[in-house]
Amino acid sequence: MSKNGSCCGGGGCGASDRPAGRAPLEQEADAVRTAVREGYAAIAQAGAWSAARADTPSGDACCERTSASPCCGSAATSSGGGGGGGGGGGGGCCGPATFSPQQLASAIGYSAGDLAATPDAANMGLSCGNPTALASLKPGETVLDLGSGGGFDCFVAGPKVGPLGRVIGVDMTPQMVSKARSNIASYESISGLRNVEFRLGEIENLPVADASADVVISNCVLNLSPDKPRVWREIARVLRPGGRVAVSDLALLRPLPEAARRDVEALVGCIAGAVLVEETRRQMADAGLTDIRLTPKPQYIAAMNDWQDPLYRRIFEHLPAGTGPGDYITSLDISARKP
Numbered sequence: 001m002s003k004n005g006s007c008c009g010g011g012g013c014g015a016s017d018r019p020a021g022r023a024p025l026e027q028e029a030d031a032v033r034t035a036v037r038e039g040y041a042a043i044a045q046a047g048a049w050s051a052a053r054a055d056t057p058s059g060d061a062c063c064e065r066t067s068a069s070p071c072c073g074s075a076a077t078s079s080g081g082g083g084g085g086g087g088g089g090g091g092g093c094c095g096p097a098t099f100s101p102q103q104l105a106s107a108i109g110y111s112a113g114d115l116a117a118t119p120d121a122a123n124m125g126l127s128c129g130n131p132t133a134l135a136s137l138k139p140g141e142t143v144l145d146l147g148s149g150g151g152f153d154c155f156v157a158g159p160k161v162g163p164l165g166r167v168i169g170v171d172m173t174p175q176m177v178s179k180a181r182s183n184i185a186s187y188e189s190i191s192g193l194r195n196v197e198f199r200l201g202e203i204e205n206l207p208v209a210d211a212s213a214d215v216v217i218s219n220c221v222l223n224l225s226p227d228k229p230r231v232w233r234e235i236a237r238v239l240r241p242g243g244r245v246a247v248s249d250l251a252l253l254r255p256l257p258e259a260a261r262r263d264v265e266a267l268v269g270c271i272a273g274a275v276l277v278e279e280t281r282r283q284m285a286d287a288g289l290t291d292i293r294l295t296p297k298p299q300y301i302a303a304m305n306d307w308q309d310p311l312y313r314r315i316f317e318h319l320p321a322g323t324g325p326g327d328y329i330t331s332l333d334i335s336a337r338k339p
Helices: 026-046 049-054 101-107 112-116 131-135 152-161 174-182 184-191 228-238 264-268 277-286 299-306 310-317
Strands: 142-146 166-171 196-200 213-219 239-252 290-297 329-337
Touching (some): 131 152, 131 213, 131 239, 142 228, 152 184, 152 213, 174 184, 174 196, 184 196, 213 228, 239 277, 239 290, 299 329
Parallel strands (some): 142 213, 166 196, 213 239
Antiparallel strands (some): 290 329
């Protein structure tokens, strides 16, 4: 974390003024990746998104301090959902702040069975949907998770594909890969399975062979990429013929005002990098995917408004009078097939 007002480190990681849809220069793309990597390294070390915000040296950079609390939400508001975020405990500061990671997962569709079978430290409150449910996973399938973080969705997917299946998580942040690998022993003890592995790599350059995955999943990660068309081409490359995509992500119903789009904290929170729903459809079709289905899930944004999440309050401040985040942002279930 830096002291210059950036939650994700560096000197600013928002998108450039380059027109929408035009590929960023590689230098700009690397700056975005570096900033996101630094932000998620801090989250991995803290154990949860909100806990990482609590450790920020500058209170004004990420949080609205109050006389009642050293940060924007007290730990007391996050009731004991337990250790979904490992040492972070959820609640607290500037993530989905008033719910624990476990409560957030329950609110967006993970079953009690999913949560009970998953190492507590794998869930850091970074989800915006449940791609494993969308994927309707089957025994024996090979699943690839893009931006796997602490391994939460990989560990949810593992029992669904069973002992003959395989789950591969890819993340570009070394600290996240280390955290996920450290959770494997707990997963194996709980499930009795040895079918999950984690690889270090960028989702624009997947360390996975051609036509090797039956299903590609991802949870609130693709919009962090500075080169989304390339991500979709990579997804098409690694899928077997007939393979399918099941992604939960944030998307835009209409363009955000520039001030909100460039907000550094919003980038790490997955908002500023989001693109319009129809742009996602076009990128997927250009990559050769078919049977594309994009299903908005406004309940997630509505819930974040109800929770008075500080990130969403900051975005709200940049919106025209009479509008709210739900008029611009939606959680999106994304599914498709490779012919």
